[in-house]
Amino acid sequence: MAKKEFTVTPYEAEGKIDYNKLIDEFGVERLNDAVLQRIKKHTKELHLFLRRKVFFAHRDINWLLDQYEKGNKFFLYTGRAPSGPVHIGHLLPWIFCKWLQDKFGAEMWFQFPDEEKFLFKQDLTFEDTNKWMNENMLDVIALGFDPKKTRFIIDTKHANIMYKEACKVAKKITFSTIKASFGFTDSNNIGSIFYTSMQAVPAFLPSVLKGKNIPCLIPLGIDQDIHFRISRDVMPKLGYYKPAIIHNVFLPPLTGIGGKMAASGANESSIWTTDSEKDVEKKIKKYAFSGGRKMFFEPDDKKLQRIHNDYKSGKMLTSELKEVLIEKINSFLKEHQKKREKAKSQVDKFVNWN
Amino acid sequence: MAKKEFTVTPYEAEGKIDYNKLIDEFGVERLNDAVLQRIKKHTKELHLFLRRKVFFAHRDINWLLDQYEKGNKFFLYTGRAPSGPVHIGHLLPWIFCKWLQDKFGAEMWFQFPDEEKFLFKQDLTFEDTNKWMNENMLDVIALGFDPKKTRFIIDTKHANIMYKEACKVAKKITFSTIKASFGFTDSNNIGSIFYTSMQAVPAFLPSVLKGKNIPCLIPLGIDQDIHFRISRDVMPKLGYYKPAIIHNVFLPPLTGIGGKMAASGANESSIWTTDSEKDVEKKIKKYAFSGGRKMFFEPDDKKLQRIHNDYKSGKMLTSELKEVLIEKINSFLKEHQKKREKAKSQVDKFVNWN
Numbered sequence: 001m002a003k004k005e006f007t008v009t010p011y012e013a014e015g016k017i018d019y020n021k022l023i024d025e026f027g028v029e030r031l032n033d034a035v036l037q038r039i040k041k042h043t044k045e046l047h048l049f050l051r052r053k054v055f056f057a058h059r060d061i062n063w064l065l066d067q068y069e070k071g072n073k074f075f076l077y078t079g080r081a082p083s084g085p086v087h088i089g090h091l092l093p094w095i096f097c098k099w100l101q102d103k104f105g106a107e108m109w110f111q112f113p114d115e116e117k118f119l120f121k122q123d124l125t126f127e128d129t130n131k132w133m134n135e136n137m138l139d140v141i142a143l144g145f146d147p148k149k150t151r152f153i154i155d156t157k158h159a160n161i162m163y164k165e166a167c168k169v170a171k172k173i174t175f176s177t178i179k180a181s182f183g184f185t186d187s188n189n190i191g192s193i194f195y196t197s198m199q200a201v202p203a204f205l206p207s208v209l210k211g212k213n214i215p216c217l218i219p220l221g222i223d224q225d226i227h228f229r230i231s232r233d234v235m236p237k238l239g240y241y242k243p244a245i246i247h248n249v250f251l252p253p254l255t256g257i258g259g260k261m262a263a264s265g266a267n268e269s270s271i272w273t274t275d276s277e278k279d280v281e282k283k284i285k286k287y288a289f290s291g292g293r294k295m296f297f298e299p300d301d302k303k304l305q306r307i308h309n310d311y312k313s314g315k316m317l318t319s320e321l322k323e324v325l326i327e328k329i330n331s332f333l334k335e336h337q338k339k340r341e342k343a344k345s346q347v348d349k350f351v352n353w354n
Numbered sequence: 355m356a357k358k359e360f361t362v363t364p365y366e367a368e369g370k371i372d373y374n375k376l377i378d379e380f381g382v383e384r385l386n387d388a389v390l391q392r393i394k395k396h397t398k399e400l401h402l403f404l405r406r407k408v409f410f411a412h413r414d415i416n417w418l419l420d421q422y423e424k425g426n427k428f429f430l431y432t433g434r435a436p437s438g439p440v441h442i443g444h445l446l447p448w449i450f451c452k453w454l455q456d457k458f459g460a461e462m463w464f465q466f467p468d469e470e471k472f473l474f475k476q477d478l479t480f481e482d483t484n485k486w487m488n489e490n491m492l493d494v495i496a497l498g499f500d501p502k503k504t505r506f507i508i509d510t511k512h513a514n515i516m517y518k519e520a521c522k523v524a525k526k527i528t529f530s531t532i533k534a535s536f537g538f539t540d541s542n543n544i545g546s547i548f549y550t551s552m553q554a555v556p557a558f559l560p561s562v563l564k565g566k567n568i569p570c571l572i573p574l575g576i577d578q579d580i581h582f583r584i585s586r587d588v589m590p591k592l593g594y595y596k597p598a599i600i601h602n603v604f605l606p607p608l609t610g611i612g613g614k615m616a617a618s619g620a621n622e623s624s625i626w627t628t629d630s631e632k633d634v635e636k637k638i639k640k641y642a643f644s645g646g647r648k649m650f651f652e653p654d655d656k657k658l659q660r661i662h663n664d665y666k667s668g669k670m671l672t673s674e675l676k677e678v679l680i681e682k683i684n685s686f687l688k689e690h691q692k693k694r695e696k697a698k699s700q701v702d703k704f705v706n707w708n
Contacts, residue, residue, distance in 0.1 A: 115521045126518060159517035164480060164510035167469045170545030175529065178544060190532060191524030194548035 008223045009182060011120060019056055019222075019249060026225050028057040028247060038065055043103040048299050049096045049248070057222065057247040059232070064244035067215045068104070074215035076100055077202045077243065079111030080140070082133035083124055087270040088329070091139065092296065093219045093248050098143045100219065101150070108150040109202045110140060110350075115155050116199075119191040126156075134347070139273050141343035141350060142336055152350040153205070155198050161354060162201045165208060170197040172234045181226050200231035204240035216243035221250065274337065277330045284326050297328035362577045363536060365474060373410055373576075373603060380579050382411040382601060392419055397457040402653055403450050403602070411576065411601040413586070418598035421569045422458070428569035430454055431556045431597065433465030434494070436487035437478055441624040442683070445493065446650065447573045447602050452497045454573065455504070462504040463556045464494060464704075469509050470553070473545040480510075488701075493627050495697035495704060496690055506704040507559070509552050515708060516555045519562060524551040526588045535580050554585035558594040570597035575604065627694065631684045638680050651682035 006015030008022060023030055031050070035058065040046050042065070049055050064074055076097055080090065101108050114129045137152065155162060178184055178193055207214045218228065225247060232242040269287045271280055298304045307324065310316035360369030362376060377384055385404070389412065394400050396419070403409050418428055430451055434444065455462050468483045491506065509516060532538055532547055561568045572582065579601060586596040623641045625634055652658045661678065664670035 115518065119521060119525055126522070156518035156521070157514060159513035160511060163513035163517050164469065167473060167510070167545045168480070170548070171473055171543050173544050174541050175544060175547060176540040179540065186530040186533060187528050189525050190527050190529060190548050190551060191521045193529060194524070194544050197544060 009226060010224050011182065013223050013250065017250065022222055023057050026057075026222070026229070028059055028222075028225065028245070029061075031056055031058050031061070031246070035061055038062070042068070047096060047099045048296075048301075049092065051301065053249070054092060054296070055096065055219070055246050055248045058245060059228075060242060060244040061217075061246060064215055064217055072215055073106065074104070074217045074244070075107040075109060075206050077109045077111065077216055077218045078220055079113060079199075079202070080136050081113045081116040082129050082136045083117035083121065084132055085272045085274065086136050086139040087272050088296075088332075089250065089270075091143065091273070093221065094140055094143050096248070097219050098145055100217070101146060106149070106217070107206065108145055109153055109206060110145070110150060111153045111155070111199070111202045112136070113155045113195070113199060114157075115191065116195055119189060119195055137347055137350070138340045138343040139336075141346050142273075142339035144339070145350075147346060147349045150350055151353045153202055154351065157351070158354065161209070162198060162205070165201045165205060166194075166197040168238055169200045169231060169234050170194060172237055173197065173230060177230060181230055196227050196230060199227045200234065203228070203231065203243040204235055204238065207240050213239070213241055215241050218243050218245045220245065220247065222247040223250075271329060271333075273333065273340065275333065277334075280329050280333065281326050284322050284329070288322060288325060297325070297332060363580060364578050365536065367577050367604065371604065376576055377411050380411075380576070380583070382413055382576075382579065382599070383415075385410055385412050385415070385600070389415055392416070396422070401450060401453045402650075402655070403446065405655065407603075408446060408650070409450065409573070409600050409602045412599060413582075414596060414598040415571075415600060418569055418571055426569055427460065428458070428571050428598070429461040429463060429560050431463045431465065431570055431572045432574055433467060433553075433556070434490050435467050435470040436483050436490045437471035437475065438486055439626045439628060440490050440493040441626050442650075442686075443604065443624075445497065445627070447575065448494055448497050450602070451573050452499055454571070455500060460503070460571070461560065462499055463507055463560060464499070464504060465507045465509070465553070465556045466490070467509045467549075467553060468511075469545065470549055473543060473549055489628075491701055491704070492694045492697040493690075495700050496627075496693035498693070499704075501700060501703045504704055505707045507556055508705065511705070512708065515563070516552060516559070519555045519559060520548075520551040522592055523554045523585060523588050524548060526591055527551065527584060531584060535584055550581050550584060553581045554588065557582070557585065557597040558589055558592065561594050567593070567595055569595050572597050572599045574599065574601065576601040577604075625683060625687075627687065627690055629687065631688075634683050634687065635680050638676050638683070642676060642679065651679065651686060 006017045006021075007013065008017060022028075029035075031053070036046060036050055039050065039061075068074060078093055078097055080086075080094075097108060100106060112133050114126070114133050118124050118126055118129050133154070140152075153162070173196070175184075175193060178196065182196075184193065203216050203218060206216075220228075225245065228243060228245055235242055269283065271283055275283070298307065307316065307321070311318075311321055360371045361367065362371060376382075383389075385407070390400060390404055393404065393415075422428060432447055432451055434440075434448075451462060454460060466487050468480070468487050472478050472480055472483050487508070494506075507516070527550070529538075529547060532550065536550075538547060557570045557572060560570075574582075579599065582597060582599055589596055623637065625637055629637070652661065661670065661675070665672075665675055
């Protein structure tokens with residue numbers, strides 16, 4: 001077998017990712033203009049992550065909008081497996097979720113699968129995952145989710161409502177399927193083998209708890225798609241809708257090389273949400289090799305185009321571009337860190353809902 | 355490979371079981387006189403299930419008694435996977451547990467792994483397991499366990515305290531081990547593969563909840579031993595004692611042929627705890643081919659010996675022996691069914707302890 005140019009699974013993302021190839025390989029659909037216009041019909045404007053193709057693919061969005069237009073509102077489901085601090089790349093899909101919540105009046109179920117990384121990383125303890133979960137929650141809350149419409153679901157804490165449902169999913173998935181899908185072997189631990197059933201649960205848990213079938217939209221990184229390629233086959237067998245999915249690209253690390261901006265270890269090229277102004281300045285100056293990718297901090301398309309043109313023509317120097325970027329990121333982080341502080345008193349509302 | 359004369363796993367028990375061979379094969383120790391006398395030092399008398407070798411093997415009982423003699427009391431752990439009614443064979447280890455609870459003042463953790471049979475039986479639903487669990491609990495309570503010292507632990511209901519601990523166990527067990535131990539294949543569902551980690555949890559859960567290491571004694575059918583052959587290796591790695599185990603034989607079905615008295619299906623040769631006097635009479639007359647094995651309903655060793663002798667010599671006819679057995683079983687069941695009714699108002703105390 002020829003060596004693949006890139007690999008994308010929940011447990012591995014390597015090489016320069018070709019998103020066009022991914023669309024074919026994963027069997028997802030491109031988020032084309034027709035779909036974008038259909039979304040816009042309801043949202044009036046298109047979020048810059050839609051305009052700029054940060055979200056680039058989907059499954060069943062048209063079905064979801066059919067349901068919505070019939071008055072059958074959907075809920076949102078996304079999540080974060082805690083094992084380290086949050087960097088600005090992690091915030092992207094969550095910022096988009098918050099926008100979707102506002103535009104569609106949708107409930108948000110935000111999962112913290114605190115056992116996932118524990119099961120996959122030899123040295124990680126539940127003390128570690130718990131510490132990072134508490135930190136990560138602040139970043140999510142800081143983005144402004146409506147506490148009345150947002151529920152945090154923690155796998156170990158809420159297992160009394162999740163485990164039974166996970167067993168229903170698990171009963172319909174063989175190890176053969178897991179092996180083929182995730183590349184696992186007989187040496188995988190039995191917790192890691194079971195895990196995908198827990199990740200499936202929030203996609204239909206509101207339907208279980210409310211006793212009626214509710215459509216679900218999952219905004220998530222394309223690397224997580226495989227979990228739902230499996231569980232989307234299972235859910236109709238349990239009497240629930242297949243969740244719709246909208247996929248985002250990875251935010252490349254500041255050095256501009258492929259792959260994810262890694263959360264693991266002390267990757268100096270990542271910008272953490274708790275970084276100081278000085279940290280950001282140092283990192284951008286040292287690592288950011290091109291400002292062209294840093295499109296997330298300039299909401300104005302025209303301004304962004306002008307910066308792009310000026311930089312291309314040589315009118316704007318790399319050092320000047322970096323200054324703009326430093327200023328943008330620091331002003332975002334200043335605000336975020338303020339809200340993050342305030343979030344500390346709100347955690348309880350998001351967690352203790354059952 | 356030569357066809358084995360018998361097979362004993364949690365998911366299969368076939369053929370005429372040779373308990374001597376099982377002792378070698380499973381690597382357990384015989385419950386010999388020295389051990390029995392050591393137990394008797396504390397209990398003053400020996401339960402008839404010990405005298406008559408219904409419990410015939412063990413792991414680490416001497417260590418457990420060392421601990422007990424040092425003032426380090428143990429708790430008991432056994433369980434019942436609900437998928438059908440309880441027959442009198444099921445009651446044996448539980449009756450013995452109740453005796454141990456009384457004699458050693460031990461806490462009893464009684465697990466109802468309501469997901470187990472759900473995961474292993476294609477057509478079984480959680481509605482089924484829930485229905486049978488509610489029935490089975492009445493049989494357990496009817497045996498007289500101390501409600502202040504007995505906790506029912508239901509896997510799906512108590513998963514919020516169990517699942518995290520199960521993940522710690524699961525992280526240390528590979529699918530290779532499960533394959534080799536249970537004879538599973540890649541076609542097993544991923545819930546059944548994970549399940550043994552849930553069965554391990556009650557053996558150290560009291561230690562987790564009380565924040566100190568507490569010895570555990572598990573009375574259980576020899577067919578369940580394999581679960582703990584695996585998890586006994588794991589528990590010390592998590593900082594807990596290996597549980598001690600005491601193993602019972604199967605109560606053969608009334609027809610006297612090998613294997614377990616099956617709980618599944620409408621096995622006419624089993625006597626259920628809810629059987630009427632007429633049911634019992636009919637079944638004994640139709641199926642019980644020898645009273646020699648029905649030793650569990652005559653506590654007096656001498657009387658039993660006399661019955662045995664009279665039957666051997668022809669002084670007592672099969673029909674007379676059957677009459678004795680019918681009377682004994684019906685008098686036991688009459689009392690049991692009365693207590694079973696009363697148990698209905700006590701379930702809550704056993705279940706809602708956390």
